[in-house]
Amino acid sequence: MAATRRRAAIAAALMVGLMSSTALAQQQPTPPSSGAAAAPAPTQAAPPQAAPKKDQPPVLLEADQVDTDNELGITTATGNVQLSQGGHVVLADTISYSERSNVITASGHVVMIQPDGEVMFGDYAELTEDQKQAFVDQSRMLLQDNSRLAGYQAERIDGRYTRVTRGTYSPCKLCEDDPTRPPTWQIRAKQVTHDNTSHDIYFRDATIEVAGVPITYLPAFSMPDPTVDRRSGFLTPTIGYNTNLGMFARVKYYYDISPDKDLLFDLLPSANDGLLLGTKYRQRFTNGYLELQGAATYTQNPQASSTGTISPTELRGWVQGIGRFDIDDSWRWGFDLNRVTDNNFLLRYNYSAEQLLTSRLYTEHFAGRDYFNAGIYGFQDLRPSNTLEEPVALPLITYSALGEPGDTLGGRWSFDAQYLDLWREQGVRSRRASQVAGWQGDYTNSLGMVTTVNALLRTDAYAIGNLKDAANGGPRDDFTRFRVFPQGQIMTRLPFVREDGTVSEMIEPIVAFTAAPNYHNSRDLPNEDSEDIEFDSTNLFRLSRYPGVDLLDGGQRVTYGVRAGVYGNGGGSSTLFFGQSYRLQHNTDFAVNSGLYSRQSDYVGRLELTPSPWMDVSYGFRLDPTSGAQRMHDFTGSFGPSIFRVSGSYLYINKLELQNGTTADTTANLQEVSGGVTSSFLKYYTVGLSTRYNLAEGGGPVSTSLTTTYQDDCYTFSLIMERDYAQRVGLASGNRIYFRMIFNKLGTFVSPAFTGTSH
Structure with missing residues (x-):
């Protein structure tokens, strides 16, 4: 028989919605209890009006063939049947409608799509015209968040509850090679009920399984459905x-x-x-x-x-x-x-x-x-280890302004102002008002030489109280100080670039001359922000090598260095910087081992190697200009592909001895090494080992950890073993072993930790 297309008015719909959340919900309205679910007979559905209600949306029926039995009052559609009404869609091989019982029956590759995007699959389905009662045999559901819920039977009750018998829920994707294998984790329950009004999902006699192995049993629990953002x-x-x-x-x-x-x-x-x-x-x-x-x-x-x-x-x-x-x-x-x-x-x-x-x-x-x-x-x-009283800033006021590029003598102006009032209950009371007016211009000539000119004028006003007298240790009278500090710098760099196949080579010499009054910092003024001096390649060319503003970097100096690099078209690069500064006057304000105490500074440099994703190295160093002795080494690096990647770091800084024989912050050289290995030896598995060791005098191991992790799209399991060697009053150090499980859409579980002291 030739296929024909016809349209018929038939009331239809079915819907099912279900769960997803990361937290267990509180008590909610209890759904109706039931024993073993059974398919409701069509005669049990209260027959409503035969004709569709006026407030119901129109019904569209499409099929290859539609037959009507007027004697029995049954209309049957076969072949690519699609029944839609108000956003509800039912697809099946065959759909029949009984005018006497007002029951719609669908069979063969049944698919029911809801307006909210949830989809139910089944072999056979019955639903009433008012859409409040329904039954689906061998049901399978795809929820809004792509979670899956399958069951022996599913029932729609009173337009509010959807009850699944012998249900299995999981947000995990099925194995493409073998869809019959259990997902990474799932919940099996004797009964799963979705309350569409309170948006809760209830599980009864539930077992949580991982890789098909039961790990816990819960007689009853509930969770919000996927429509709930928080609960x-x-x-x-x-x-x-x-x-x-x-x-x-x-x-x-x-x-x-x-x-x-x-x-x-x-x-x-x-x-x-x-x-x-x-x-x-x-x-x-x-x-x-x-x-x-x-x-x-x-x-x-x-x-x-x-x-x-x-x-x-x-x-x-x-x-x-x-x-x-x-x-x-x-x-x-x-x-x-x-x-x-x-x-x-x-x-x-x-x-x-x-x-x-x-x-x-x-x-x-x-x-x-x-x-x-x-x-x-x-x-x-x-x-x-810190016993000093921390100050309170009452207040700190900062203002910064920056001009338009090129507006002022081909450059741009800048202005910064700050007021700081540091209060201590027993220590020094320090108040400082500062302003810095600056200008910077960048110029490039026809040879490609880039010249940068900087000029600034700094003024500071101090009011100091409760400062101890260095002679007798008693308090001094309050006093004020005012200082004006101009400074300028001309820096020139000339980059040479050459293309060589797939790489670009660059070498750039840099020379700068910095000039300021030969200023010696007064010990009357407290040093609140410049005690820790870290001289390296990053601040070699800065106007001030101090980290703060309480100490001024005065005098005249010449700074020079060279930067070289090789850059690949694929993104890899290798760069090297090496430089030094020479001061025209001797300045004893810097610490002895800071690298800036002598007129000739320490050599500073940095090597960075990133030729490919499997190698990333950064090495900074500082060497004595006379003896070549090590002053600072800072190494970090990682090597290898994700299947086996090694990382490590090493830091060495020799102690800072101030001119008066005291030390700043440390009384021993800083020397520490750390290392780690990570291996993603399988698609979902990662193992990581890390350790940290203090090499300084009196040091020792600091910490060690070993982590094994499995992670896929819906489940993470981590086994963590840690050892802490730190000695703290009131805190015990030692070993700790525990595991962590993260269930996507359900929550996180952390096991009890097995611990033991290491000392």
Whole structure:
């Protein structure tokens, strides 16, 4: 019989929606219970009006052939049947409609597409005209996030619930070579129910399997469906044991207050420290955002004293906050709050490894190339070796402006101003007002020689209080100082470039002359920002080699160097820089071993090799100009393809001896080495080994770790073994072994850690 196309008005639809989330949900309305699911007989469906309701959208039926049995009241469509109504689409080999029972029956390669994008497949389906009742045999579903849910049978109940019997859920892709193999992980359940109103998915008698192997059984649990972005509920808990806390559990509850704000509760009961309470609050505004976080516990706080280690019981805690708020298009204000009661709190309770905490309250203004900032700053140093009182900046005001290129004598002007008031309860009170007016011009001649001219005028005014007298150690009277410091520099570089096949070769000599008054820094002025001098290739040509502004780099000097490089068309490159400076006067302001103490500076250089993706090397060095002795080595590198890649680093800096015999920050040379090996020996497997060792006098091993990871599109498993050799009062170092599993769409599980002290 020749195929014909006809259209007929038939009510149709079916839909199914289901799960996806990363957190377990809270109790939700309980779906109707049921025993073994059975296909509802067509006679059980309450027959509605035979004619479609006026408020229902029109129905479109397309098929190769449509036959009607007027005596039985059954219309049958066969061959490439497509039934659509209001975004609902049913595809099948055969679809029949009974006018007496108002039941639609579909068979053969049944596909039902919902308006939200979810798709259900089956061998046979029955659904009522009002779309509230449906049955699908051998159901398979593709959810909005491409997760899959398959089951023996699926039922649609009252237009709200979809219940799957003997269901299997997984967000993982099936193996292309063998689709019958179990996915990386899946959930098998006796019954899976989707509540389309509350957008929850319920599992009953569920087993979580990894690679087809059951790993845990849950009698009942629920999770939000893929339409839910976030939902109140308990996050995956952590249970473990370590030397510091003993046996502990960490429970987090997420509370979704509204679309613009949420709250996280963090409870950590432990055998050694009792109960820790933490919270985190976040909120978005039309003009900014706010984050507040904190934790507190009342427990012992081990700390060093003159008589040994004491452990008073006291309130220990931490608070952190971030706020950013726009005032208008060019002004905004904000704050950062980060304070803790003791040095070990953040590490002990696994909040942060930060060693220097900064708090500030500020406002700032943006206008073209101009910038203004005014703020109050506070600092907290958690390093146990630091006993100095940290100052508070009350306030720090900064202004910066930059002119248009070429507007002023062929160059551009700049202006920077700053006011800083450092307050200490017992130490030096320092106030500084500074301004720097500068100009820079770049000129290129016909030979390709590039000349850069810099000129600046710096003025500083200091007001100093509570400074100790160097002679008797007593306090000095408050005093003021004013200084004017002009400085200029002419730098010329001439790059020579040659093309050689697929590579470009470049060699560039550089010469600069820097001139300023032969200024000697006064010991009356406190040095707040220039104690740590790191002289290397990055600051060789800078006007000031000091990191801050309290010390001035005066006198006249000639700086020279050469840069060479080879650059491949495929992206690989190798570069080398080597240089030195020569000062016309002797300046004893620099530390003896800083590399700048003598008129002839140390040689500095850097070699960078990146010929291909399998090699990346950076080596910086500083050598004594007379003896060639090592002053600084800084090496980092990685070698090899992803199947076996070796990385390492080495750092050596000799100690800084100041002219008066004291030392800055360190009393011994810094010397440290670290190395690691990673291997992606199979498609989804990676192994990594790393170690860190302090080579300085009195040093030793610092840390070692071994990590084995499996990671695919929907599951990550990591086995971590760590050893920490650090000695801290109140914190035990030692070994730790644990594993972590990340289930895509479900959550993260961290195993209890097996620990043991190393000393």
